[in-house]
Amino acid sequence: MSEQSYVRDEMLPELPPPATEVGVIGWMRENLFSGWLNTILTLAGIVIVYFAVAAALPWFLNSVWNANSLSECREILEGEAGACWGVIRDRFNQLMFGFYPHEEQWRPVLAFVLLFVAIAPILFNPMPLEMKIAWGGFIIFGLWLLWITGAPILAHLAFLVAGLALYYEPWARKMLFFSALYPFIMVWLMWGGSAWYVISALLGFVIGYLIYRLLEPIMGFLIAVIVSVLVAIGWWFFLAAPFAAWMAGIIPLELTPVESRKFGGLMLSVMLGVTGIVGSLPLGIVLALARQSDLLIVKTISVGFIEFIRGVPLITLLFVASTLLNIFLPPGTEFDIILRVMIMVTLFASAYMAEVIRGGLAALPRGQYEAADALGLDYWKAQRLIIMPQALKISIPGIVSTFIGLFKDTTLVSIIGLLDMLGLANAIRATTAWNGIIWELYIFIAFVFFIFCFAMSRYSMYLERKLQTGH
């Protein structure tokens, strides 16, 4: 045998790693004390955390909940540092609903809990076990909310049936119908009035769809779409209102009307945020595809729209919505301020969304397009089945960032006179009772926003894990 020749006779067994590498000690060695710099930073960190907690904790522990004004609160505290949460208790209703009439507040609550019924089948399909348990808790919570806001029994029942329907597998998928109907239900619940106006608006979509189905086999996709859109628009402009008035005369389905300027608080933020989120995703997809299109005009319009909207601050757009838009519209048109803001917020978010999705599209290898082409899938099928599912998955972090940004941007409406929580905070601080309070209000508002944004962030991580198909 030569010097270099070597043959292994037996394979080595697997051994456990040394004790200093695993467990608590191993973790601390690696993460906290891996070198002198790291050790100093760890100790400095501990000191900073200690001082922060030492300063804030007594203030938190010394909380006063039962006070109706700041002066009353100070009397109770007797000069000591302490949080005065009385303001939250005193103005909680206002922070949630703005100036929405008290006896009607079950309506926004019903709209809010039904919102979850509407989005659950989209977000969780199928529902994982933990969600099923959590969902039961949510149903009880929703019923309780409806109870304390004095909702009629019918509202309780409607929510209960809709909530339980998600448990029953054969119905769970069909509940997507409810998701599609939800915007109309929401509008009726929030603004009230005759349900027939909402129903006839909905009928416009139904009529358009039926005409499309009827014409598509005869005249082809494009003409069918154009005709059905024209018919639907004609319905909305000329027939919808008389039809609704006529039906309301026969079967009145009335809720007390509530004007837009009474909307406010968290309710307003959630309404604007949800419509913005729901509207900006499809619009963003369309814009992103248009921007990648070979058709010059489509592409130019898309690029122009995106660059214009992104180049203008949201506040400017909101001012346009609140004042300028009325100048351009024919005199006498009543165009609801909240609706205008919803449209502006949606357009604003969709421009960002389009760029985020374009990033996802750009990350897809060309081979995916080629494979879809080679299998004979047409453009729309390839987009829907192959390209978009992957592009959207890649874009999830960016999409959710945009959602979160959009939700927080809804606070800007306080500048055009809509009273969201932040706007209300200023109003509350201007009252004699709570003049001078700062921290408690803003901490509470921050906390509420954090809950919503953190939930979105967590959901996006769940979704990324769920869609993970690699090794």
Next chain:
Amino acid sequence: MSELATERQVDRSKMRVSDEVAIDIVNMNKWYGSFHVLRDINLTVNRGERIVIAGPSGSGKSTLIRCINRLEEHQKGQIIVDGTELSSDLKNIDKIRREVGMVFQHFNLFPHLTILENCTLAPIWVRKMPRKEAEEIAMHFLRKVKIPEQADKYPGQLSGGQQQRVAIARSLCMKPRIMLFDEPTSALDPEMIKEVLDTMIELAEEGMTMLVVTHEMGFARKVANRVIFMDQGQIVEQNEPEEFFNNPKSERTKLFLSQILGH
């Protein structure tokens, strides 16, 4: 690469070439911008032929077969597939793509779908087949490429060779009459080339019309009925494999063969 990576015996009894024309390419030219990639290509493929296209990289061989299902657009001349001429008419393109299967160098499986879904997608959405029937056909072809047990996995969980076999099965699920292979083994480890070639041989034995761009000269020798050598965007030489390898006519072919078979 001189020897076929597989020792499988090839049964040529069913590999019969009919008189029916499957693909007819007449004076076809293509440019990328001002670069003339394909020059005056004339090629007639009869049903049942197994044609191997060889040549140095950049010679236009991939571009040629990608023109046949319109992944690339040609600017001059005609391509007629199964009696349908390729033009910018989308109906014709769709019709041809339904009849022509393609296997890519990098597999191009859809990573967000399971193996089974990859195979059933086109039959369901393009051929409007009921899901159940599409799944039966998919399982049939997955058994044929010998990976039925992987049906519920995702492409990312499979080895390169397995993925390429799935890609072949996916194409076959559309029941194509012609199969195009664009360097199907070039991205594979040597150990996995064999399993893919075996699948391709099996397909050839069943009488499939195949156009294969490859550097596997062993495959060409054993399976092909015609070898085409391309250089600088033109067909330089074509012949039966025996003649092509043993007695190449053109100097360029001789040089290429000496380089590729030299060691």
